[in-house]
Amino acid sequence: MLQKLLLPTAVALTTAAFALTESPRPVNSAPATAFAPDTVGAYTIAQAERGLTVFKKVCSECHEPQDFTNADFHGEWNGRSLFDLYENVRTTMPDETPGTLTQQQYEDVLAYMLQLNKAPTGASEFRADSASAKAILLKLPVTSASLR
Numbered sequence: 001m002l003q004k005l006l007l008p009t010a011v012a013l014t015t016a017a018f019a020l021t022e023s024p025r026p027v028n029s030a031p032a033t034a035f036a037p038d039t040v041g042a043y044t045i046a047q048a049e050r051g052l053t054v055f056k057k058v059c060s061e062c063h064e065p066q067d068f069t070n071a072d073f074h075g076e077w078n079g080r081s082l083f084d085l086y087e088n089v090r091t092t093m094p095d096e097t098p099g100t101l102t103q104q105q106y107e108d109v110l111a112y113m114l115q116l117n118k119a120p121t122g123a124s125e126f127r128a129d130s131a132s133a134k135a136i137l138l139k140l141p142v143t144s145a146s147l148r
Ligand code: HEC
Pocket: 054, 055, 058, 059, 060, 061, 062, 063, 067, 072, 073, 076, 089, 092, 093, 094, 095, 096, 109
């Protein structure tokens, strides 16, 4: 809650559902808050659409889209990096045959998960080996349900 209160109202309104934050902040930038209020786009719409195809073909056998937007998911991933989530999916999913998709398919399905959470889109696609993949932290709404 505190993090949200630190955000300017306009930003809070547009990013209440989801925000991506760059971390760590450059040395000479504005003073750091718990989560930096600036949002960045980490994937494109086209990439998320390809990710939807991957989801339908592979993941939907066991998952519903809500699995990646519910309170448990938010509680598990809030504050962790895009790369952490990517790497977790790559090394554990699909459940029976982890690691069997291409790198691009894992990147695309990550973009789809970001889109499901209403993360802002940007000019470039999510790439697991980019510096920003580790620098951008997931900022997901944590509800009391996820803190049981
Ligand atoms: C054969 C069934 C199966 C398939 C296919 C599958 N998953 Fe999963 N997935 C599971 C199970 C079971 C869990 C929960 C237990 C676990 O973490 O291993 C899970 C957990 C997850 C989690 C963690 C959720 C959380 O709350 O932290 C993510 C993310 C995930 N899967 C993504 C995917 C993606 C993306 C795909 C498609 C590329 C996929 N899974 C395909 C069975 C599957």
